[in-house]
Amino acid sequence: MQLEKYSFGIGDRFGQQGTAQLRAFYLARERDLHLVPVWNKSDREHTTIQSVPADTRIAADEAVVRTGWEGSYYVDADHIHLSNVDPYIRHADFFTIDVAGYIGEKATENELHAFVEDNLPQAGVLHIPGIEPHFVVTREVMRRIAEKFLFAIGQAGIIYRHIAENKGEEGFVTEISMDEVEDAQDPVELFYILRAIASEGIPVQTIAPKFSGRFNKGIDFRGDVARFAVEFEQHLLVTNHAVKCFGLPSNLKLSVHSGSDKFSIYPVIGQMIRKHNKGIHIKTAGTTWLEEVIGLSLAGGDAFRMVSEIYTNAYDRFDELCSPYAQVLDIEKNRLPLPKTVRGWDGDRFAAALRHVPDHPEYNSHLRQLMHVSYKVAAELGNAYIDMLARHHTLIARQVTENIFERHIQKIFVE
């Protein structure tokens, strides 16, 4: 199974917006942009909502059938480990093997020694075509890289082979992710990580490194855009070189996680992939849920009352809801409107605070981040929430499609 050049990960927390999401890909196609959708949902999201992997598959298949989509599409078991992969094996055809939790655990002395000796570059210099100057890679540097990553990639191999035994090697796309860590990987690390992946026999098609800067949930990139541009381009050149050197799949590409709403780096990503004629996978997840909330707000009446109840509840349970995502949130609690203030607003005011239009005077990134992690509160409403979505389906669908197409796809893929 070979993933297309441009793929875009979409999440659908409640499994109600598949058709509206797919519309965005039709709009892209009308402009001759060939993008494939990948529905992703992590184990954490399933647990929070109490959904199961089969639900994601059903929602994706339904959207495809309903709209007559003839292109490829995928269902991604996002951030899986050996301990939680089994329930996904039947339903997913894209597996994001997450090795972040293993980074830093050491392989055996024999394995470390062999890796260093086998891969130490001649004269201690690594040349990646397109990157100047060359990298100096001493035995100490190689040893440090091996100690940090070799064990983790060994674990990825175990997980990959477990999936392959059950699905067949051709039955799925493999991604390896290491984005949920403190330190960004540098180009030399990425190169030898890919070496180790190739040695494990993993036909990796997308790799998600950790980039410098903050990739918070649902808001823009925070960091040095110029530095990101250099890092992104170097990683991209590393993947090219690794394909040639190690015989990895020729469509190997970078995957950008927490990729929704990163408006300030989209032009850089777009420019670099066009410059080097490379593919990209952008993974977004939670913003479709936020568009549901925006749609319900705009609907007003009972629908907005439900939204303000969700907000009140979320505000009161701030620590509980934010703690699982502490690494990827920057919320200043005193910048959140008080629930009683929000209850005095109308739905348009709340929608303006929530919708990600950075220069809108009412946009509030703190409120947006809190709502991003508050889908648990909506899940607790059960059918009352799902019924409300159904009642305002058209209005919500418009928000969902517009968000994916106008604020994401167009900004990345259209010059």
Ligand SMILES: [Zn+2]
């Ligand atoms: Zn991730």
